[in-house]
Amino acid sequence: MLALENNRQAFGVDFQENKKSLNMISTISSKSLKNQIAGYITRFIKKETRLESEKEELIENQEQPTEKTAPTEETAPTEETAPTEETAPTEEKSKDEPVVEEAPAEEVQD
Numbered sequence: 001m002l003a004l005e006n007n008r009q010a011f012g013v014d015f016q017e018n019k020k021s022l023n024m025i026s027t028i029s030s031k032s033l034k035n036q037i038a039g040y041i042t043r044f045i046k047k048e049t050r051l052e053s054e055k056e057e058l059i060e061n062q063e064q065p066t067e068k069t070a071p072t073e074e075t076a077p078t079e080e081t082a083p084t085e086e087t088a089p090t091e092e093k094s095k096d097e098p099v100v101e102e103a104p105a106e107e108v109q110d
Contacts, residue, residue, distance in 0.1 A: 001021065003026055003037075006025075007025050008023070010025060013046050015039060019035065022037060022038050
């Protein structure tokens with residue numbers, strides 16, 4: 001990470017360019033190690049860039065007054081939105097169930 005800290009301007013979001021920059025500033029003889037380091041630097045910079053842009057968007061959204069959250073007057077239901085008898089939910093009873101009617105409760109006198 002010392003290579004990234006000291007030569008930040010040499011690296012970007014392109015893997016191939018980061019490999020070339022890494023060759024210029026260091027001597028890494030292992031191809032796989034060089035690719036791993038260049039890949040790590042590329043992912044690190046992409047993530048850092050994405051987080052910065054998200055933070056800027058969040059700040060912009062906080063600064064702008066939101067018109068969508070302003071209180072609105074409630075409107076009375078219109079014929080189109082009001083439930084009708086046809087669309088009102090009805091309680092359906094199964095034909096197989098016996099119909100039980102409740103008898104009125106009798107008052108007990110002492």
